[in-house]
Amino acid sequence: MKILITGVAGFIGYHLARRLLTDGATVCGIDNLNPYYDVTLKRDRLAQLKPFAQFTFEPIDLADRENLTALFQQQSFDIVVNLAAQAGVRYSLDNPFAYIDSNILGFTNLLENCRHFPVKHLLFASSSSVYGANTKVPFAIADNVDRPISLYAATKRANELIAYTYSHLYGIPTTGLRFFTVYGPWGRPDMAYFKFVKAILAGQSLDVYNFGAMERDFTYIDDITAGLALILAHPPQTSESQPVSQPESLQSIPAPPYRLYNIGNRTPVKLLHFIELLEQILGKTVPKNFLPMQPGEVLSTYADVEDLARDFDFRPNTPIEVGLRKFVQWYQSYYSE
Template identity: 65%
Template structure:
């Protein structure tokens, strides 16, 4: 069995590659190693993978249409997991073109390559950000997601629409995964929990937006990976459009939330970090930032029904593991 992971040097891509290699899957990983956050962290993740049997890495950008085409002509992949994307809600407001290039152009290049290959299943990362300021909680995949409040969210919604189109037209089996605030060891330095840990350790203030009145469905990385691994062999069938209008044409297409199904107040999350570090945070309370939302909360009934799994790692356990890694990695 051979799987392609795009964005393999990223947070989720790295952990997924580790897991699939343990399970005997041959992993081919690509990444462009962009400098959105420190490249050394991405290279250090790669270093953990490159000595493992069954792993191959290629420096390649999804926007390189010819390179992606040649990759699929040279290799036969059973599974493709697209985790390459320009991430970050606030950054999308400052640098919109980066999101169009990576998340739109890059994704259509991948869809075209998959369409002309005999892959069994394309799984791709979406995001809880597609729900915007949805007043209905918990968020379910059947909820209206037509009002994204950041370009990042819009690009992820566009990915879902593009994938559906290819599933319908070409019977390409696709599954989109809406991730909810993923955290854990080897995480992204642009994420709030990482910045909080870094600042509290250094004794510098942390910025707490919406004056602390926020909740997030924090989801530990191992739970995210478990969900992906269980869904990977379950390629949707032609009649498998889920949670959409009955008039929607049939297509081998699915969407799932992967979240902890337990939103936690941001101030409580900070308290857990403080307890693990043994230090108190200096809090700088600020208004809500553009593109941000007050709460995320995942309905995971579909995930439970189809694969018998939902995330269960508590924030106390997850934060403890992250802090242990953080102190080990940064000394």
């Protein structure tokens, strides 16, 4: 089985590639190694993958249509996992075109190649951010998601809609996964938990937004990759697709081989409790700067994963205390070298 992973030098891409390679799969990874955060960390992730004989890497940007198409022409992929994207809610306020180029143009380029060079299964990363201003919890796949409050969220929702269209038009078996605040070793330095550990170890104060009145459904990286590895081997069939709400006049249109799932821990953690856990693990307490809510952020995330449990008998279950301790151990080891 030959698998293409886009964004392979990224946090989730690296972990998924390592898991699949360990299981014996052949993996081709692509990444543009953009400088949104420390490129050294991305290169160090890649260095962990290069010893695997069945791993190859190509420095390709999804927005580079010519080179991406050449890759699909040269290789025959069974499965494509799209984890490449311009991430970050706050960054989208300052650099909107980075999100359009990567998350819209790049994703469409990838879909076009999956159309012309058919694959058995396309998986792509969406985000809990698509739930936007929703107040009903837990967030369920059937909920309305037409109120994104950041450009990042809007591009992820656009990915879901464009992928649905390609699945409908060209029969591409497609699964989208709405990730809920993924954390763990080799994580992203722009994420709050990464910044908090760095600040606490340095004895610096922490910026705490919305005066601490926030919570997140943190999902440990090993749970994410376990779910991905399980799902990618089971492409959706037309008859298995989730029902789509349609006007009565369109009910005769068959549903495409397309599914969406939440993948989260089902246990929202309050921000102040999260900080307390980190302080306990690190054995240090630091001052807090309580600040107003940042534009584009949401108050709470909470995943309904009953669809995932029903179809795959799978639920993420790593307790936050366990996952944070593993992250801190990695962080102290990595940055002490």
